[in-house]
Amino acid sequence: MRRKSVERETESSSFENATQGFIVGLINRVIFRTSNTLINRLLNPRLLKPNKRLAPLTLPPPALGTAPSLLSGFTTFLDHSPTDEPRQTAEEFDAMLKATPASVVPEVLMERRDEYSEYLRTLESERADVVRRLNDVDARILRAVAERRDIEGRIAALAADPGSPEASPLVDAGRATVEDAEDAAYEQDDVPRLRRLQHVFAGHYGGVTGLAYDAVAGLVASGSLDTHVRVWDAESGACKYTINGHGDAVRGVQFYERFLLTASDDSRIRMWDLSLLDSVQPRGGSDLGTTPPMTPTMCRRVAPLDLCCESTFTGHGDAVTCFQAEAGTLISGSADRTVREWDLTTGQLRQAIDLTWAAKDPARSVRAGRRPRGALSLPGRAGDAGFVGALQFYDCALATGTADGALRLWDLRTGQAHRQMFSHSMAITSLMFDDQSVATGSLDGTVLLWDLRTGQVRQTLEFEGPVTSVQLNRQRGPAYDAACWIAASDHRITHYRSNAMQRVAYASDFGLLNHSMRHDHTDAWVSRIYCRDEDTLISGDSEGVVKLWKV
Amino acid sequence: MSSNSSNEKYLPYAADAEVSLTAEELLVLQRQYEREFPRVRIQTKFNYAWGLIKSSTKREQQLGVRLMQEIYQEHAERQRECMYYLAIGHYKLGEYASARVFVEQLLALEPENAQAKCLRKLIDDRVSHEGLIGLALSGGALALVGIAAAAFFRRSK
Numbered sequence: 001m002r003r004k005s006v007e008r009e010t011e012s013s014s015f016e017n018a019t020q021g022f023i024v025g026l027i028n029r030v031i032f033r034t035s036n037t038l039i040n041r042l043l044n045p046r047l048l049k050p051n052k053r054l055a056p057l058t059l060p061p062p063a064l065g066t067a068p069s070l071l072s073g074f075t076t077f078l079d080h081s082p083t084d085e086p087r088q089t090a091e092e093f094d095a096m097l098k099a100t101p102a103s104v105v106p107e108v109l110m111e112r113r114d115e116y117s118e119y120l121r122t123l124e125s126e127r128a129d130v131v132r133r134l135n136d137v138d139a140r141i142l143r144a145v146a147e148r149r150d151i152e153g154r155i156a157a158l159a160a161d162p163g164s165p166e167a168s169p170l171v172d173a174g175r176a177t178v179e180d181a182e183d184a185a186y187e188q189d190d191v192p193r194l195r196r197l198q199h200v201f202a203g204h205y206g207g208v209t210g211l212a213y214d215a216v217a218g219l220v221a222s223g224s225l226d227t228h229v230r231v232w233d234a235e236s237g238a239c240k241y242t243i244n245g246h247g248d249a250v251r252g253v254q255f256y257e258r259f260l261l262t263a264s265d266d267s268r269i270r271m272w273d274l275s276l277l278d279s280v281q282p283r284g285g286s287d288l289g290t291t292p293p294m295t296p297t298m299c300r301r302v303a304p305l306d307l308c309c310e311s312t313f314t315g316h317g318d319a320v321t322c323f324q325a326e327a328g329t330l331i332s333g334s335a336d337r338t339v340r341e342w343d344l345t346t347g348q349l350r351q352a353i354d355l356t357w358a359a360k361d362p363a364r365s366v367r368a369g370r371r372p373r374g375a376l377s378l379p380g381r382a383g384d385a386g387f388v389g390a391l392q393f394y395d396c397a398l399a400t401g402t403a404d405g406a407l408r409l410w411d412l413r414t415g416q417a418h419r420q421m422f423s424h425s426m427a428i429t430s431l432m433f434d435d436q437s438v439a440t441g442s443l444d445g446t447v448l449l450w451d452l453r454t455g456q457v458r459q460t461l462e463f464e465g466p467v468t469s470v471q472l473n474r475q476r477g478p479a480y481d482a483a484c485w486i487a488a489s490d491h492r493i494t495h496y497r498s499n500a501m502q503r504v505a506y507a508s509d510f511g512l513l514n515h516s517m518r519h520d521h522t523d524a525w526v527s528r529i530y531c532r533d534e535d536t537l538i539s540g541d542s543e544g545v546v547k548l549w550k551v
Numbered sequence: 552m553s554s555n556s557s558n559e560k561y562l563p564y565a566a567d568a569e570v571s572l573t574a575e576e577l578l579v580l581q582r583q584y585e586r587e588f589p590r591v592r593i594q595t596k597f598n599y600a601w602g603l604i605k606s607s608t609k610r611e612q613q614l615g616v617r618l619m620q621e622i623y624q625e626h627a628e629r630q631r632e633c634m635y636y637l638a639i640g641h642y643k644l645g646e647y648a649s650a651r652v653f654v655e656q657l658l659a660l661e662p663e664n665a666q667a668k669c670l671r672k673l674i675d676d677r678v679s680h681e682g683l684i685g686l687a688l689s690g691g692a693l694a695l696v697g698i699a700a701a702a703f704f705r706r707s708k
Contacts, residue, residue, distance in 0.1 A: 022685020047592040064631050064661060075596055078576060119616070120577070240641040 059071035068415075081317070086115040101430060133247055135427065146392050199237040201546040210252040210542025212260075220276075220538055221260055222546045223250030227445075229262050230275070241277045245270055245305055248319070254345070256325045259310060264343060265319035268312050269332055271344070276308040312349040315340060322390050333388025341412060343361055355388065355402065363427050390431035390440075401428025401440050407450065421455055423448055432472040437498070439484050442465030447486050449498060461496060463488035471531045475499075485524040485537060493539060495551075508539055508547065562632065562666040565673055568639045571606045593629065596622055604640045616640035631660060638670055647678045 015293075047157060055162070060111030088096065093112060102107055111137050136431040218234040229243040229250055248265035255261075282416075317336035324331055330342040341350040385404035398410040405424035408417045437458065438450040443466040449459040467485040472505040474480075481499040488494065496503040524543040531537045537549040571582075584591055584599040596618055603615030619640060634657040641650035654671045661667065662698035 022682045028683065062628050064561065064664070070594065070629065070632055071561065071563055071593045071601075074601055076573075077580075087641045126679060184632075313621075 023446055039352065044062070055259055068354060068357055069255060070355065070373040073547055076354075078350055079317070086112065086119060087490065125270065137247075187422070189202045196550040197547055198232065198550050199232075199547070199548040201230070201237065201239065201548070202544070203239050203242075204228065204546070206249070206544055207527050207542035208546055209528060210254075210262075211528050211538050211540050211546070212253045212255050213532065213536065213538050214255040215529055215533060215536065217255075217274075219255070220546065220548060221253045221255060222540055223262055223264075224540075224544055225249040226544065227264070228255055229260070231260065231277075241274075243272060243277070243305065245272070245309060251319065251321055253322070254325055261323065261325050261330070263323045263332060266335075267316040267318055267320055267334065268314050269320055269323060269330065269342075270312045271310040273308050273310045313349075314340050314341075315352075317348055321388055324392055326393070329393075331390045331391060331398060332394050335387050337387065339388060339400060339410075351412075353410065355400070362375060388428070389428045392431055392433055394433075397431055399431060399438060401431040401442075403427040405441055405444070407431070407438065419455060421450065423457055425518040426466075429466065429468055430470045432470055434472055434474045436474075436480055437468045437472070437482060439472040439482075441470035441486060441488075443467070445488065447484065447496075449482070449484070459498060459501065461494075463494070464490035465525075466524075468527050469529045471529055473531060473534065475534075483534075485529050485531050486527045487539065488526075489525045491525055491541070493526055493537070495521030508541075508549075509520060562635050562664070565639055565642065565670050568643060569697070570604050571573050573621060577602050577606065577611075579616065581660055593622060593626055597629075601636065604643065609644065611642055612640060616644065631657060635670070638667075638674075642670070642674055647674055650674050651678075 001260050012099050015160065018347055049166035061513060091379040096353040097105065097108065112235065114238045145217070201220065201222070204222065204224040204226055206224045208222050208224050209222035211221070211233070219240070220232040220234050221229060223229045227244060227246050227249055229245070230239050231243070232238070232241050243260075243262070246262065246268070249368060250262055250264045252263045258274055259273045260274055261269060262272065299366075313330065313332070315339070316332065316334040319335045320332050321335055322333045323342045325344060328344050330344050331339060332342070333339045337354065337356050339353045339355060341352075342348065343350055389401045389403060391398060391400040393412065395401070396410055396412040400410065401424075402408065404427055405422060405428060407421040407423075409419040410417045410420075424442040424444055424446065428440050428442045430441045431438065433452065436452055438452055439447060440450070441447045445463045445466055447461040447463070447467055447470055448457050449461075450456065452459050464484070465488050467486060467488045469485075473483045473485075475483050475497075481497060484494075484496040484498070486494040486496065490503040491508055493508050494503050494505045524545065526539050527542050528540040530539075531539060531551075535550055538546065540547065564670065570659055579604045580595075581600045583595050585597050592675055598617045600618035600622065603611045604616075606612065616637065619636050623630055623637060626633075634653045634688065638650045638653035641647070641653065651671070651674050654674060657664065657667045658671065
């Protein structure tokens with residue numbers, strides 16, 4: 001017997017593990033059929049301790065899914081960690097250093113040095129990335145300029161033909177043309193025209209996706225699919241600045257104090273200091289046609305434009321689709337299914353709300369009166385609930401419209417949605433609220449006016465095409481009256497008064513001198529409107545033309 | 552609510568536990584945990600514990616399981632999630648009995664959970680796999696011992 005035990009001991013440890021596994025397996029298979037508690041007592045000595053974990057649970061713990069998962073916090077935290085600057089500023093670090101005992105000081109300093117070298121490494125890799133992308137863009141610009149010259153040559157050849165109408169080249173940048181309401185070439189419809197077209201800002205070559213107006217400074221900002229942001233002067237009509245600080249289409253712009261915030265599909269929101277832009281671009285806006293094609297990229301260390309960028313908010317995983325900045329807080333919604341709240345003064349992320357988690361709770365939803373068209377808006381299609389089409393917030397109340405057609409009202413202090421209203425059958429594209437009602441426009445061609453207190457739909461407006469933009473303004477007066485401006489993917493802008501329930505559609509496709517030479521009716525449709533006060537309306541269309549109206 | 556919990560983003564599949572974090576990321580989590588000691592927030596503790604469980608060294612996995620155990624005891628509202636993570640932790644350590652206990656408890660509460668069912672299947676497979684190996688090896692060892700004993704007795708006879 002002794003020899004057997006000695007020989008057994010000389011076997012490798014894996015054998016021991018294997019036998020243990022075998023015994024466990026045997027017992028698992030034999031005894032598991034009977035009860036779990038037997039195994040607890042027999043096998044693992046740790047289980048014999050009178051641990052709370054195996055005492056019968058007095059109350060069943062709350063079900064999974066009642067709170068955001070711990071895993072989501074884990075992944076969010078990890079996404080952040082490598083690229084953060086060292087948390088403490090230099091002053092805080094000095095203060096902390098004075099308080100630490102002398103023996104620990106060298107370690108603390110080494111830690112600090114490591115933090116900075118990590119940060120520098122991430123900056124270096126980001127810089128290499130950016131330089132590569134700049135080279136790509138340069139190549140694309142070269143190609144585009146060559147094509148443009150080619151086309152101009154062909155047009156000139158055609159113009160040399162006698163008898164053809166005056167063929168003007170593509171719209172010049174930065175020139176404003178004030179057009180009188182009576183344009184002879186404009187075909188008369190029975191659709192009335194918007195009262196007074198003040199300025200036409202042409203210069204973008206992609207559709208306009210974001211508009212902002214600063215009445216005090218007299219500036220109009222427009223962001224477009226061609227990745228440029230242009231700031232126009234509202235009195236003179238000239239383009240003041242052109243900001244090409246984004247790598248992908250710009251999705252939204254907003255004026256905030258002396259800054260301009262821009263959000264783009266490259267998942268970044270950048271804050272530009274307008275007073276510094278003056279010194280960087282004194283010529284009044286550079287034009288793509290005059291960009292020298294052979295910009296030596298070796299000399300490009302930091303583009304002077306980047307110096308005007310006060311801060312960049314990175315962190316979204318996918319395109320930023322909408323945002324709003326107010327009173328020191330920036331809230332942005334993105335295609336990566338989160339809504340993030342940032343602090344504008346420090347540039348730090350305050351909280352990230354994951355939308356897909358909150359979307360799957362049918363118990364709290366309010367079914368509005370109007371049944372949605374088709375059964376598509378049921379919560380089963382929860383994957384789309386993350387894509388935020390529009391948002392607006394006031395203090396700590398946030399309203400989001402998402403791609404599943406649901407309007408959700410959130411409390412930012414808890415990060416939970418306290419109300420979900422389903423009535424649209426397709427994605428919500430724009431949203432605006434005042435203190436009593438919410439107006440939402442959606443791809444299904446309807447604009448709904450909701451009552452904020454009851455959560456029911458007050459009025460429904462139907463349009464022929466998907467609604468792209470909705471603006472809601474509270475009218476002065478004793479009774480509650482709201483005026484809405486709606487753009488619904490044709491050239492008309494509709495004005496609607498909620499008290500009188502009257503809607504008037506205005507045509508807006510006139511004003512460009514040379515457009516009438518090109519076609520009878522332009523194919524451009526209004527993609528964005530902006531109206532915050534009663535007398536100025538700004539509209540941008542899919543050809544990149546921005547118009548300022550006095551209504 | 553059960554449809555919520557079978558979302559992959561809510562509870563990770565067991566394969567996620569095999570992918571370990573880099574040393575720097577684990578260090579960040581450890582520093583965060585130490586900064587908040589002794590009253591650590593639940594999210595920080597969970598991050599650190601889950602990061603430890605995901606690593607490949609046994610020592611760290613044991614520490615991770617211990618921390619996750621503490622979360623289980625202290626926070627009643629997170630017990631269901633902790634059951635799942637503790638099951639994964641024990642499974643990685645090789646304590647299949649405890650892992651099995653936790654998974655069964657979780658499935659008793661949430662019978663529709665896909666991740667829990669998958670984990671139970673994994674534990675069963677691993678147990679029977681090791682069981683077979685153990686069976687073969689011990690059979691071979693017994694045969695060797697028997698031959699050696701027979702040879703010894705024959706020599707002594």
